[in-house]
Amino acid sequence: MTKAFSVFPHRYLSQDMLMEAIDPELECVSIGQSVEGRSIYCLRLGTGTKKILAWAQMHGNETTTTRGLFDFIERLKGDQQLLSQCNFALILQLNPDGAFRYTRVNANGVDLNRDAIDVSQPETKAFMNFFEGFAPDLCLNLHDQRTRFTVGTTKKEAALSFLAPSADTDRTWTKARLEAVRIISHVYRQFNRSVQHRIGRFDDRFDPQCFGDYLTQKGVPTILVEAGQWGSDYDRVITRRLVYESLHHLVDGFCIAPIETDALETYLNIPENTQYGYDVGYFDPLKQLWLGMRYSEQLQNERVVFEEEGYEELDPAADDFFFFRELK
Ligand SMILES: [Zn+2]
Structure with missing residues (x-):
């Protein structure tokens, strides 16, 4: 944990800054190239059978979850038990050109999270190729949300939001979606009180061009994590810590949490995000x-x-x- 929490204290995080801090001993593979020719890197850890694919910064200006994932990796390196259970593929920056420019979109001006069906962009192609080969059991889609998002009608900021994305327009509770619900419910039970009820549930309108919806439709449990704001912490140092903690709860929920009969009820009781902020x-x-x-x-x-x-x-x-x- 030597590097965690002490590097990247601010919101801007380019690929150069990130790669300088990544432990060179970690297995790091390139899964493709961005529009401007930057490599898209994936860190590989663990020898277990449970395959987890996580990616952050598909929106280049959303760095809080990248920073939380970096901290998670620093801790994961020493967790032999988890590494023997799981096989992690972790893409810290899916959109390195957007990271460089601090834009949501890639260098062609395309929102990658609206490109899951079209696969028109090299970043999306790289992701989909890797996804097919790796065949994950769980996907974690990591983002930042704007300060406007608040928890239900409570007038509290949504420091974190989760979503089990829909698999169709009827928002059917498919097997994959219910597995995402089970894991989110576990995280919520473990975590909501300690974050002072600052967890919201993201909007589940179906859009198959979004990665989460697309992958859920393909039958792979996928969880959207949105890091928000806490008070006046615009560098999002606090929510970075919460992302780190929630990644542990998410992985625990996936690996060891028992099946709860009321998981769906717990999930639906998470207040839906409003935009009061x-x-x-x-x-x-x-x-x-x-x-x-x-x-x-x-x-x-x-x-x-x-x-x-x-x-x-x-x-x-x-x-x-x-x-x-x-x-x-
Ligand atoms: Zn995003």
Whole structure:
């Protein structure tokens, strides 16, 4: 654990920064190339039979789960029991060009998470080729979510959100989907109280171009993990830690947790995400209105800066807003 938590203290994380910190003793294979010719790397750990494929930063500007996964790997290296049970394939940056530019999309301007059927991009091709060959038993699709996401109507930020993606438009509870539900329920039971009920459930509208939906449809249990905001921690150091912890709970849930008969009930009781969050807000006494603003993120000299956008008027009767910072 020497390197974990101490490297990458900020949101920007390029491939060069990442590769410099990766333990050179780890098995690292290239599974393909990005549009701009960067290798897409996959770390391989473990000799067990339970195959777990995880990938982060398919959206290049979503680095919190990459950082949490890095910490998880640092700890995993010494966990002989888990390494003898599982066979891990871990892609820390599926979109290295987007990571370099700090963009959601790849260098062709395509959102890879809307390319699962088209497979029009080299990054998607590399992933699908690897996926077919590896044939995982569990997929973990790791992302960041914006500050706007809140837990149900509680007016608490969704520091973490999980989803067992749909396999069809009817949102059928298929076998693969129920396995994802079982594991998420385990994580939720283990973890929700210690994160002060800051876990939400992501929207399950079916879109087969999204990796999670596509893979669930193919019968592989897949879990979407979204790292969110906690208070004023814009570097997301706290949620990075929560991602690290939840990866342990997810793997434990997959490997050892017993089958609970009420897993689906537990899952459905996780409050669905709302979008009540505003980064800054205040009450305007002249207008007699609440105003809320959401930052935009810009990359400047390898640092992410949060810039103010315009304020919008909020409806006090709707009471559907929450401020990370309230101006007095
Ligand atoms: Zn994302």
